[in-house]
Amino acid sequence: MTHIIVDTLVFGSLLAIVALGVNLVYGLLQFANFAHVEFVTVGAFLAYELTRTGMPLVLAGVGSALLTALLAAGLHLGLFRWLEHEGANSKMIASVGVAIMIRAAIPLLFGGDSHDIGGDPSVLFSLGDTEVTSLEVTILATTLVMMAALHLALTRTRLGTAVRATAQNRALATTRGINAERVILLVWMIAGAFAAVAGVLVAMQNQVRPSMGLSLMIPVFAAATVGGLGSAYGAVAGGFLIAFVQNVALALDFGGFQLPTDYKDLVALVVLVTVLMIKPTGLARSATA
Amino acid sequence: MIDYIEGNAILVLIYALVALSLNFQLGMAGLLNYGQIAFFLVGAYAAAIVVQHTDPGWMELLGIPAGAALGALMTLPVRRLSQDYWWLVTLGVAEILRLFLESEEGIANGPSGVVGIEPLASQGTYLWILAGIVLLSAIASERIRRAPYGRALRVLREDEAMASALGRDVFSLRLRVMMLGGAMAAGAGMLYAHYFSFVSPDQFTSGETFLIFLMILLGGQGNTLGVLIGVVLVQTTSEATRFVAQWVDLGSDRIGNVRLFVYGLVLVLVILWRPQGLLPERKRRYRDRRAASSTAPSAPNGEGALVAAQEA
Numbered sequence: 001m002t003h004i005i006v007d008t009l010v011f012g013s014l015l016a017i018v019a020l021g022v023n024l025v026y027g028l029l030q031f032a033n034f035a036h037v038e039f040v041t042v043g044a045f046l047a048y049e050l051t052r053t054g055m056p057l058v059l060a061g062v063g064s065a066l067l068t069a070l071l072a073a074g075l076h077l078g079l080f081r082w083l084e085h086e087g088a089n090s091k092m093i094a095s096v097g098v099a100i101m102i103r104a105a106i107p108l109l110f111g112g113d114s115h116d117i118g119g120d121p122s123v124l125f126s127l128g129d130t131e132v133t134s135l136e137v138t139i140l141a142t143t144l145v146m147m148a149a150l151h152l153a154l155t156r157t158r159l160g161t162a163v164r165a166t167a168q169n170r171a172l173a174t175t176r177g178i179n180a181e182r183v184i185l186l187v188w189m190i191a192g193a194f195a196a197v198a199g200v201l202v203a204m205q206n207q208v209r210p211s212m213g214l215s216l217m218i219p220v221f222a223a224a225t226v227g228g229l230g231s232a233y234g235a236v237a238g239g240f241l242i243a244f245v246q247n248v249a250l251a252l253d254f255g256g257f258q259l260p261t262d263y264k265d266l267v268a269l270v271v272l273v274t275v276l277m278i279k280p281t282g283l284a285r286s287a288t289a
Numbered sequence: 290m291i292d293y294i295e296g297n298a299i300l301v302l303i304y305a306l307v308a309l310s311l312n313f314q315l316g317m318a319g320l321l322n323y324g325q326i327a328f329f330l331v332g333a334y335a336a337a338i339v340v341q342h343t344d345p346g347w348m349e350l351l352g353i354p355a356g357a358a359l360g361a362l363m364t365l366p367v368r369r370l371s372q373d374y375w376w377l378v379t380l381g382v383a384e385i386l387r388l389f390l391e392s393e394e395g396i397a398n399g400p401s402g403v404v405g406i407e408p409l410a411s412q413g414t415y416l417w418i419l420a421g422i423v424l425l426s427a428i429a430s431e432r433i434r435r436a437p438y439g440r441a442l443r444v445l446r447e448d449e450a451m452a453s454a455l456g457r458d459v460f461s462l463r464l465r466v467m468m469l470g471g472a473m474a475a476g477a478g479m480l481y482a483h484y485f486s487f488v489s490p491d492q493f494t495s496g497e498t499f500l501i502f503l504m505i506l507l508g509g510q511g512n513t514l515g516v517l518i519g520v521v522l523v524q525t526t527s528e529a530t531r532f533v534a535q536w537v538d539l540g541s542d543r544i545g546n547v548r549l550f551v552y553g554l555v556l557v558l559v560i561l562w563r564p565q566g567l568l569p570e571r572k573r574r575y576r577d578r579r580a581a582s583s584t585a586p587s588a589p590n591g592e593g594a595l596v597a598a599q600e601a
Contacts, residue, residue, distance in 0.1 A: 100553030269381040
């Protein structure tokens, strides 16, 4: 039983920090960036390349987060800034193009192989019917610190207030002297950095793989949407909800039939449709979209 | 050589059918359907399953209503909801359907797929049959575009509230366009299975859907001829890269990725520089017959909804 809780917390927090980025960007630009999960792959590969130069994993993770943040900022400056006045469909399709480019570029730049990134887990303590590893503690600690830091930044700093103000009403924020363009750039960078860190953590669990972003796509976007597009807190709630239902559904024994793990995306999709049927704005009450 | 050209022409025509089917949804109704390949898969697997289980051959025609039913099924969750997440449902359904066929080996051999689907005619004849089908579909799609139903779809694309205000049932419009596109793509999938004679799950990844997106966006959303041009351009350049691969000796993997990268880039550039595509959708302009023609405002670009609304 406890293994469901541990797995939910670990996977949920990973989903949360990726889905956060989707929703932060959505809050400002009103479109779901399809390429967002590719930042996960980019982050993992950059960190792997950095460790190969002899850099310790923690530093490599920070470095990769910074580089991915720059990539995300570049994406905004080079592309999405120019689509500001286009409809959501145009931005969505453009982000599909970007996702395809990143997906194709990764094997071209880094090769198509999988790699170990290190950080081998050791068992720390047992909890009920499961053993908690150092890696699981690392993932939980890192993601919780990141979420707490983001929460404090959004609520306690001037820049965070500016981000929230711009998301709520950009025109009004601009008249109050907020540089909306700078706010948007900052949010892109946070989104990229968070996804990159998630990439490093996922790589420590499994491996660095060209397909790692793609395999997170459906749960991440489901988490973002279930939570309420545009809502940062909703993304966190959505991440944990999706992770929880997935783990429970896979652990259940339906009278001799067990759901194969291949179908965990199906579970995410069912949660998505069910929640939105009941509450079309998603879990977060404040969803403005 | 003739064989090779004929083979490619057949593929172009099959893709043309899929592109026309997606154009109803994306180009006319503005629906972001990221799961179009699912319908294609349904049609192709209808043919495959009939071969696998030696049912009577006509049974595979059930794939076409199955495509329409899947389209209806995908539309149900949007009944009350915005499009903001609907694309995720379509994408998810397509991926899960593929996964399902991959893991349930009893249905159609799982990942190894089904071989030996009989051709319906010799290659040369098949080409002409397909050309006829595509021509009919193009004419039908033009007629639908100009019919009141097509105009209502365009109103829906430009402004959902406007469509409701004009008394259109938004849900029914979407439902019908998904069923229509689904049935058409399933038919294309069936024709594909009989040409290729081999069907396996990895022919139906969502990458294929995005290839069709590229064809439509490059050619011109909502413009039937434009869509066909987009199909020809993308499919021939895709074939051409095989020859380039032989010259430059890059290895098929790398060439595949370079090609994918270029496709992504073209998609982005089209949206940046020519969002209407090579052949833009033609918009009919109406003048108020009573007012003098000089005072009639010509609709600027942003007022598509108004123009479409007047048409409807």
